[in-house]
Amino acid sequence: MSQAGSRSDTLIRKLFRGNLLRFGISLAALVPTAAAADVKLGLAGPVTGQYASFMEQMRRGADLAVADLNAAGGINGEKVVLQVADDACDPKQAVAVANRFVADGVQAVVGHFCSSSTIPASSVYAEAGLVIVTPASTNPTITERGLTNMFRVCGRDDQAAGVAAKQIVSRHLGQTIAVVHDKSTYGQGIAEGVRAELAKQGINTVLFEGITQGERDFSPLVARLRALNVDLVFFGGYHTEAGLLVRQASEQGLKSRFVAGDGLATTEFASIAGPASDGVMFTFYPDPRVNAGTADLVRRFRAAGFEPEGFTLYTYAAVNVLADAAKAAKTMKGDKLADALRAGTYHTVLGDIRFDRKGDPNSEPFVLYAWNNGTYAPLK
Numbered sequence: 001m002s003q004a005g006s007r008s009d010t011l012i013r014k015l016f017r018g019n020l021l022r023f024g025i026s027l028a029a030l031v032p033t034a035a036a037a038d039v040k041l042g043l044a045g046p047v048t049g050q051y052a053s054f055m056e057q058m059r060r061g062a063d064l065a066v067a068d069l070n071a072a073g074g075i076n077g078e079k080v081v082l083q084v085a086d087d088a089c090d091p092k093q094a095v096a097v098a099n100r101f102v103a104d105g106v107q108a109v110v111g112h113f114c115s116s117s118t119i120p121a122s123s124v125y126a127e128a129g130l131v132i133v134t135p136a137s138t139n140p141t142i143t144e145r146g147l148t149n150m151f152r153v154c155g156r157d158d159q160a161a162g163v164a165a166k167q168i169v170s171r172h173l174g175q176t177i178a179v180v181h182d183k184s185t186y187g188q189g190i191a192e193g194v195r196a197e198l199a200k201q202g203i204n205t206v207l208f209e210g211i212t213q214g215e216r217d218f219s220p221l222v223a224r225l226r227a228l229n230v231d232l233v234f235f236g237g238y239h240t241e242a243g244l245l246v247r248q249a250s251e252q253g254l255k256s257r258f259v260a261g262d263g264l265a266t267t268e269f270a271s272i273a274g275p276a277s278d279g280v281m282f283t284f285y286p287d288p289r290v291n292a293g294t295a296d297l298v299r300r301f302r303a304a305g306f307e308p309e310g311f312t313l314y315t316y317a318a319v320n321v322l323a324d325a326a327k328a329a330k331t332m333k334g335d336k337l338a339d340a341l342r343a344g345t346y347h348t349v350l351g352d353i354r355f356d357r358k359g360d361p362n363s364e365p366f367v368l369y370a371w372n373n374g375t376y377a378p379l380k
Contacts, residue, residue, distance in 0.1 A: 038081045039074065039332055041066070041319065042101040044094065044111035044121065045136075047086035050214070050240045053268045054113050058135060059084065060306050061315030062110055064297075069319070075326045087121070089114035098124035106130065107332040110318045113311075115139035116185035122150045129334035131341070133322055135314035138262065139189045143358040148338050151359040153318050153350060154311075155366055157186065160261050160283045161193025163366040164234065167283075169201050171368075171379075173257055174232025178207035178225055180245070182237030190261045191236030206230065211241060218245045222252045230256050238263040242280075243272025250276035257281070259368075265310035270374040281379065283366040285350075288313040294349050317348035 043062045045055040066082045074080050083106055087094040094117035101109060102124065109125055109132040112118040118137035125132045126149045133151045134142070140156050168174060177198065181191035188210065195205050206228050209221065222245075225233060233249075233256050235242050246258055257279070264282040273280065289298050289308060297316070301308040308316075321341065326332050329340035346353045354362045369376045 039076075039078045039326075040081050040083055040104070040106045041322070042097075042106040042109040042111065043082055043084045043315075044087050044097050044101070044109060044117070045113035046089040047084065049088045051089050051113065051238055053239075053266045054136065054311060055086075057266070057308075057310045057312040058111070058113060058315040060301065060308070061135070061312040061317075062319050064300070065316045065319035065323075069323050075323050075332070076330060080323070087112055087114075087117045089117055091116050091120050094118070094121040095124060097121065101125075102128040102130065108132070108322050108326075108334075108337065110135065110315060110322065112137060114184065114186060115142060115189070118142055119185065122147060125149055131322065131325075131334050131337045133318040133341075135318040136311045137186075139185050141185075141189075143360050147359070149334060151321075151338075151341055151355055151361075153314055153321065153348070153353060153361055153363075154262075155285060155363040156360060157190040157261070158193050159363070160366045161190055161197050163368070164190075164194050164259060164261070164283050165197030165201060167281075167368045167379075168198065168232065168234075168259060169203065173259065173281075174230075175203070176228065176230050177203060177205050177232045177234065178209070178228065178230045178256075179205045179234045179236070180207075180209050180211060180221070181235070182213050182241050183210045184213060184237060186261075186263065187235075187237035189236070191234065194234050194236070211237075211245075213237075213241065215241060216244060218248050219252065221245070222249050222254055225249070225256060226252070226254055230254075232257045232259065234258075235260040236263075237261075239266050239269035240272060243269045243277070246273040246280055247276045259283075262310075262366075264371075265376070267307070267309065267374060270371055273371075277371045278373065280371045282369055282371075282376070284369050284376075285314075286364045286367055287378070288317075288350050291349065291351065297349060313349045317350045317353070320348055321346045321353060 066080045085097040087097045098121040113136045115137040126147045131149050138157045179195050181187040260282040262284045270277040325340040329336040368379045
């Protein structure tokens with residue numbers, strides 16, 4: 001195109017824009033846009049990495065919850081759209097995800113999974129006025145910072161630690177106890193809690209040791225545990241390292257029992273640990289799959305070829321409490337939504353949920369589960 005032609009086109013565009021503005025019409029109004037009525041929910045967690053199986057649970061729960069909401073008319077008559085993002089359980093990536101959600105117009109967030117991601121991301125959401133409900137992050141710090149936008153439908157590590165210590169003592173599971181953790185916010189937090197709770201009951205741990213996430217060879221640690229004649233190991237962390245540690249301990253002749261937290265609530269733990277997973281115990285919430293009224297929902301998951309274990313139904317519930325609070329508030333606006341969450345009682349697949357002023361639920365006590373033949377069930 002010639003320079004003269006370019007100047008001519010520029011002049012025409014300026015005249016066109018000027019005439020539009022005389023009539024109060026912006027150029028943006030002439031550009032086709034997506035329907036503004038959609039409610040955008042963010043779902044964040046480890047899509048990739050060694051904890052991706054937990055995000056699969058969350059994704060399945062959220063997808064079905066959103067599908068059910070839309071089949072019933074959405075939220076306040078508006079279609080719900082789920083935007084999924086990968087934080088890889090990395091705090092820096094979680095902050096980037098949070099900023100992207102805010103920029104993309106996400107109106108509320110379900111997630112994150114790892115406490116180390118949820119803590120920094122929730123500060124971003126607080127600044128932007130977005131409500132976040134996590135189905136899985138259990139570190140006490142999450143709801144102890146005075147954020148009015150932060151909620152969870154799961155329990156807390158200090159609750160789980162108390163239950164774990166009580167069960168260890170009341171069931172006489174061990175006297176010479178080692179506590180091992182993966183140095184994560186979640187893993188170290190629950191490990192410290194168990195050590196403190198055992199000390200209150202007169203049991204001092206003989207070893208408190210941190211491993212590195214991603215570590216593969218635990219032979220030196222197993223040798224130390226054998227030298228100390230440890231009869232019980234509490235592990236604070238996730239299923240990958242726990243599975244490797246349990247398997248290698250068995251292969252190297254360590255006879256200790258193992259107890260852990262809810263980071264073992266995935267069948268991938270049994271796949272990694274193999275037969276050594278039998279008898280391994282962990283604290284988790286009462287299993288919502290056996291609740292009255294969830295049979296049809298569980299059947300639908302199984303019909304799709306997915307077992308709704310772990311955090312699947314917790315995520316389904318998180319989506320639904322957000323939706324029900326938005327219906328009560330008649331808006332997705334953050335402050336109104338947060339007020340509604342604190343004011344209401346929400347009927348979910350987990351049972352009735354009420355939130356306290358911190359954003360914690362009136363959750364059921366944790367219970368002790370044990371693995372056997374690749375599945376887990378509550379101990380009698």
